[in-house]
Amino acid sequence: MKVVVDAFGGDNAPLEIVEGALLALKKHKGLELILCGKEDKIKEILKGRTERVEIVNADDVITNEDVPTEAIRHKPNSSLVVAYDILKTRDDVIGLVSAGSTGAVLAGAIMKIGRIKGISRPALAPILPTKKGSDVIIIDSGANIDCKPVNLLHFALMGSAYYSIIYNVKEPRVALLNNGVEEEKGNELAKETYPLLKNAPINFIGNKEGGDFMSGDVDVMVTDGFAGNALLKGTEGAVGAVISILKQSIKSHFLSKIGYLFMKQTFKDIKNRVDILSKHGGSPLLGCKKLVVKNHGSCKRNNILSSIEQTIVLHENHLNQKIEEAIDKLNTQVD
């Protein structure tokens, strides 16, 4: 099984990316990796470890300052474009992992790989923890800023297929993000989307509010990329703010400081639970003909390991085939 890795995407590239790749190779004996980027730099980090690693040289790098579509067109020797070309042309390569510019990863996926037939827009679906111990995904979280109801319908189908694979849940609970739970609630987009989700081949549990996001009562929260981004980033910000307030407070009370010593394990637990971005190694871009997993720019080696593992899991469990089946089922219903 081969995965191509953009070794020069992300703030900590190439070191953390290549080290992450090595971790994955060590853990998965059937895995082969292709690393794209400056060959000499990659070799330096590999230190002679060449088993199951192929390096494809790419001298250029796409940065966050580049305009995504232009970068994909005019930087053919960038590590990301070279990686996409490999993903596109080589049948033995099952997926791509990158921690580069989100816009460029999206643009590359659409321009180089293309959408699954019937899917109007690929979408990002990151994972967050809930207070009941389960996890929740939000789709879309920022890839599609202005959306139509049919886009949200496809997000729901893809999100449901994705969640059912990664958590081995037969019928994930899919909700529509709204400003109230009643059927008639919502902005125009939500109101028009509701009946589509109600009739879709998913376990649609109706409207849910932002406050339900981390409640554990929802598995797949469906929304447009603008509101999704606000909810995702707001949630992450709030978690960070509470922890920050906690720390400030601890510092200001002598007895709390003593207590803190006893509570280290608790804080460690929380850090693990809320260490959201690291948790599953980024988010797959659902809806492309081949698997693409986007990691966040600041990711470390363990995140890259997770992303590669996620690519393997999604491939072995036929994510794209399941999305195609859901689209077929939908179309059959409509006919």
Place this chain on the structure above:
Amino acid sequence: MKVVVDAFGGDNAPLEIVEGALLALKKHKGLELILCGKEDKIKEILKGRTERVEIVNADDVITNEDVPTEAIRHKPNSSLVVAYDILKTRDDVIGLVSAGSTGAVLAGAIMKIGRIKGISRPALAPILPTKKGSDVIIIDSGANIDCKPVNLLHFALMGSAYYSIIYNVKEPRVALLNNGVEEEKGNELAKETYPLLKNAPINFIGNKEGGDFMSGDVDVMVTDGFAGNALLKGTEGAVGAVISILKQSIKSHFLSKIGYLFMKQTFKDIKNRVDILSKHGGSPLLGCKKLVVKNHGSCKRNNILSSIEQTIVLHENHLNQKIEEAIDKLNTQVD
């Protein structure tokens, strides 16, 4: 100074509402209150305390099940409509406080009181704490679900005027909620709103993301009611989830339990800081000809006290006059 109180709005009405009114009367010697609702029930709670209290009987109650506009039209004897009629017709009454159905409070404000000249839509602006110790408001948080750029412009003007009064800050930092900080980011609404805010007579600091909401770098976060509701509720939910995870974790470690005993003050501090809804006694409905403060349905006596006090502060500091001045200034600029 007279304030009219909807004594039968909210889950804990009339007991908590009337008790809250009594707290306000005790604290503010120049204050007079008019309580609307079932006279006998109110009298029961007042237990003979009649100084500076007027009761206006209203036998009916508007519930969350009522369609707001219909309820305002067809329930003239409800405590809320009676209160609105008093606010409308009596010049000595400076504002109204209600913990009833948000939709009905909004509908009543527009149908009975009307908008300040030049303001396209009244909006709700609740307050949240930030990790730097300052507070942040979000406008609109759910009163206006589908918005146009001009609505957001007015939200920004009103939010800025409101924040400057309650925190005595001359030029609050006003940001536009967006999915990135760059000027060209956003959905159609955000993109069209940006230049309006840039040229408005406010301290516009540009686009901010959901993650900046509780950062302390923003005072007034401007957005439509759909995204605003997602961000507000998501933030509240995340704060609750973290505290819940914290408690679960404490229970599962013996040493944490010991630590907890030492950390009680810290937890108390956090509870106070994140006790968002209670903090400022609900949210004013900005942009109406007279002051209307909406409290949440589950509010208690202290929240009602805060709402009444907020009404006084906003009146004494001429909120509506300041909003009118901002609109005038905007129109002068345009000319």
